Amino acid sequence: MKKLSARRRHPLAALVVLIFALAATGGLWAALAPTSxxxxxxxxxxxxxxxxxxxxxxxxxxxxxxxxGTNLGPSLVGVGSAAVDFQVGTGRMPAQQPxxxxxxxxxxxxxxxxxxxxxxxxxxxxxxxxxxxxQYSGGNxxxxxxxxxxxxxxxxxFAGAGGALSEGKYAPSLAGVSAKHIYEAMLTGxxxxxxxxxxxxxxxxxxxxxxxxxxxxxxxANPSYGGMTLGAIGPVSEGLFGWIFALGALIGTAIWxxxxxxxxxxx
Amino acid sequence: MTSQDNMSEEHLPEATHGHGGGxxxxxxxxxxxxxLPPHEHRRTDIDEKAARRAERQVATWFLLSMLATVGFIASxxxxxxxxTHHVYIWPVGDVSPLNFALGVTLGISLFAIGxxxxxxxxxLMSDEEHIAERHPIxxxxxxxxxxxxxxxxxxxxxxxxxxxxxxxxxxxAMAMVPLSAVVLFRDLGPLxxxxxxxxxxxxxxxxxxxxxxxxxxxxxxxxxxxxxxMPQDLSEDDEDFQVRIxxxxxxxxxxxxxxIKDKNSAAWGYEGVLAFSKICTHVGCxxxxxxxxxxxxxxxxxxxxxxxxxxxxVIFGPAGHPLPQLQIGVDSTGNLEALNGxxxxxxxxxxxxxx
Numbered sequence: 001m002k003k004l005s006a007r008r009r010h011p012l013a014a015l016v017v018l019i020f021a022l023a024a025t026g027g028l029w030a031a032l033a034p035t036s037x038x039x040x041x042x043x044x045x046x047x048x049x050x051x052x053x054x055x056x057x058x059x060x061x062x063x064x065x066x067x068x069g070t071n072l073g074p075s076l077v078g079v080g081s082a083a084v085d086f087q088v089g090t091g092r093m094p095a096q097q098p099x100x101x102x103x104x105x106x107x108x109x110x111x112x113x114x115x116x117x118x119x120x121x122x123x124x125x126x127x128x129x130x131x132x133x134x135q136y137s138g139g140n141x142x143x144x145x146x147x148x149x150x151x152x153x154x155x156x157x158f159a160g161a162g163g164a165l166s167e168g169k170y171a172p173s174l175a176g177v178s179a180k181h182i183y184e185a186m187l188t189g190x191x192x193x194x195x196x197x198x199x200x201x202x203x204x205x206x207x208x209x210x211x212x213x214x215x216x217x218x219x220x221a222n223p224s225y226g227g228m229t230l231g232a233i234g235p236v237s238e239g240l241f242g243w244i245f246a247l248g249a250l251i252g253t254a255i256w257x258x259x260x261x262x263x264x265x266x267x
Numbered sequence: 268m269t270s271q272d273n274m275s276e277e278h279l280p281e282a283t284h285g286h287g288g289g290x291x292x293x294x295x296x297x298x299x300x301x302x303l304p305p306h307e308h309r310r311t312d313i314d315e316k317a318a319r320r321a322e323r324q325v326a327t328w329f330l331l332s333m334l335a336t337v338g339f340i341a342s343x344x345x346x347x348x349x350x351t352h353h354v355y356i357w358p359v360g361d362v363s364p365l366n367f368a369l370g371v372t373l374g375i376s377l378f379a380i381g382x383x384x385x386x387x388x389x390x391l392m393s394d395e396e397h398i399a400e401r402h403p404i405x406x407x408x409x410x411x412x413x414x415x416x417x418x419x420x421x422x423x424x425x426x427x428x429x430x431x432x433x434x435x436x437x438x439x440a441m442a443m444v445p446l447s448a449v450v451l452f453r454d455l456g457p458l459x460x461x462x463x464x465x466x467x468x469x470x471x472x473x474x475x476x477x478x479x480x481x482x483x484x485x486x487x488x489x490x491x492x493x494x495x496x497m498p499q500d501l502s503e504d505d506e507d508f509q510v511r512i513x514x515x516x517x518x519x520x521x522x523x524x525x526x527i528k529d530k531n532s533a534a535w536g537y538e539g540v541l542a543f544s545k546i547c548t549h550v551g552c553x554x555x556x557x558x559x560x561x562x563x564x565x566x567x568x569x570x571x572x573x574x575x576x577x578x579x580x581v582i583f584g585p586a587g588h589p590l591p592q593l594q595i596g597v598d599s600t601g602n603l604e605a606l607n608g609x610x611x612x613x614x615x616x617x618x619x620x621x622x
Contacts, residue, residue, distance in 0.1 A: 150477055150495060154555045154567065165556060166565045166572050166583070192558035194493030194520070199486075201478050201494075223353055223361035261389045263307040264314070 044119070051120030054113055058094050067124045072098065079188065080127020081118035086184035088114045090177070092191075100168030101191060128187045135203060136183040136210050144212030147205050151196060152213075159232035160217045165192065175217040179210045303396050311390045321390035328383030335376035342368035464612045464621065466514045468593060473499035474517065474542065474603040482602040483519065488540050491559040494519040496542065496603075514613050516545035517593060518555050519603075522562060522576055529578035535594040537603065542593040543579050544613040547571055549586040551614045564590070587616050 007013060056065060062073030069075030073095075076083075087093040091105040109117070118130060149158065157163050160174035169192055174182065186206050189195025196206070215221050230237040311318040346352070346365035353361045406414075427434055473482045474496040488494055496517040501508065521540045527533040532541065543564075547554045552568040562576040571584030579590035591613050594606040612620055 147478060151493075154553070163567070165558060166561075166563055166570075169558060171556075189491045189559055192560045194557050194559040195489060195491050196494075197487070197489045197492050200476055200483065200488065200492060205478055219361070225353055225361065225363050225366075227356075227359040227362045227367070229360070257385050257389075259389075261309050261394065264310045264312070 047116045047119040048123055050113075051116035051118070054109070054117050055120050058109075059117070062095070067121060076121050076124055078125035078127045079121065081122040081130045082128040082184040083188040083190065084118040084121045085114055085130045086181055086188060086190055088117060089184075090181055101170060104172060128184070131180060131183045131187070136179045136207060139204070139207030139209065139211030141208070141211045141215045143205075144208030144210070145216075147201075147209050148212050148216075151201065152209065155193075157233060159229070160213050161232045163233065173217075174213050177213070179214060182210050182213055303398070306395050309390065309394065312394075318391060321386070325383045325387045325391070328379045328386060332376045332379035332383070335372045335379060339369060339372035339376065342372060463614075463617055463619075466609050466613055467498045467501060467511050468515060468605050468608045469498075470605060470607050472605045473598070474519065474595065474605065475499045475501070484601045485537050485540055485597050485603050486601065488519055488521045488603075490521045490523055490539070492521060493555065493557050493559070495545065495555070498605075513551075514546065516553060518543045518545045518557065518564070520557065520559075520562075520575055526562065526576050528576050529580075532578040532592055535592050537595050537597055540595065540603065541575060542595045542603075542605075543573075543575060544591045544593070544609065546590075546614040547586060548581075548588040548590060548613075548615060549584070554590075 055063075055067070059067075059073075059076075062070060063076050064070050064073075067076035069077075084093075088109055089107060089111070091107040092102045094108070095102040096105065115130075122129065148160075152160075155163060155165065155171035156174055157171075162171045162173040164170050171193070177185075183206055184190075185193060186196045186201065186209070187198070198206075224232075230241055311321045342365065346363075346368055348363070348365050352363060352365070354364050354367075355361055356367060359367070405411075422428060475481065475498065476483050477495040477497055480502075482499065483494065483496060496519050497512060498515050501511055501515060505511070519540065519542050524533060524539040527536070527539065527541075533539070536542070545553050545555055547566040547568065549566065549569055549571050552566055554564055554566040554571075554573075556565040556567060557563075557575070558565070562574060563582070564573045564575055564579070566572070566584065566586065569585050571586035572582050573579040573586070573590050574582050575590075579592060581587070581589060588611070591609045591611045593609055595603050596606045598604045
């Protein structure tokens, strides 16, 4: 360093710096800019093209040929790529049949196809985009628990076990749902779930909630020290268990106490 | 011999030479009291070997109880408490060995005492039935006569009937003593005043996001989203936070203005942003099971359902009133604020509730 700083006033110093700067800028431009942006554009438009093809085969019968919606399915303008990634990535879409709620089932598209459809739907109107890994990992479990109880537990139950809603709809169990899908669900509000946009629930809070859900529903990280959880769905299963087994045992004991003692035969 | 025959024989009047020895004479043509059936001996009554076996069985129960108690003490000493110690026990699942062992051993030690006692009573204690007649409660005429005479003499000697001034003042004094106790009821607490009718919301108060603790901009609330809000002057660290949030909690939703059926409700919102009380009007459960497509809010306690697009009208369930709506607007910086307090009491109905 000392050597360098001693020669910084040398007549040729400015020239050397200039040459270095030009070489660096030119090199970087040559190495990155033209080729990568061209290929990105190309792959992007190819992806949208592929996605459109997949969409018209698998989705258009309900959502319309251009995603404008029909009476069978809502418009997809402005739902964003995150909604597509969630709905198709959890197997909810394509829907099996109309009904109160479209359940999660086997995923029939691979991730590459889902990304293509998401890219196509994103071109219909701007909406929430698929989050990256650093947007949904590294949350705080404790603060996530508080946020979960304020925002989520009313429907998804204190343990994330899900619960019933009105007229056949229900909040599904959160066990085994991937962090990305939980994030997308909070962001987009799939089906009847309200959305929790970043404007009212910042990204860090979403990370915390995801950390809590993944901790609470993972029986290895968080075994139930009370023994059988009976599904952790609250008083219904616990009451049923109590009425049938505990009361049954009590009735059996009462019958034994009051039973006639065997009498000796007279003969 | 069928059981039918057995029954009739047992209940025939002849069977009244039973051991009970109750009155057997038929009076005035009524059926005679059949009395008790003849006593049948149990095996343990006539077979000394069976009796000894029963004795051993009872003693085994009691011994089991003792062992379980020893086991309880041993498990208390052996197993360590704490969430890091857990074992899988079929079919119960992951449990703390300490809790599990304590529960099982204490359960056995108590149940074995009871089971031993019941077995003892059923096999070895006398099972002959006895009839114990009721005795009249009335005292004998001589005693009654004596008591009445003593009372009359006492009344005469005290002059209770003659000196009316003493009698009346005494009755007055005794009647007034309980008033002291009645006055003390005042200390049960201050009068409820108007607490049921009012909440912490006042005109000009900002809505505070319960997630971030910051004021909420109207533009932050998207269609289909759900946000919880509390008054700006309330903080989770406040001493009376729980008391106040029980009445002040708000549910903030945004509907497409065209979807709002109730025009008054729309006018009380701000560009489709509506603020409703989160407290169910049935028995006061916090409700926020919001379905963003149907705009229904379901109460998890008794399934009352409210339609937020129609002024939170009750469309199902036992709730008697729609959810109260808070009239909101925006201040100069675009933050949502209350334009008024709640105009109807939030939460469940009560006797003095003004309609």
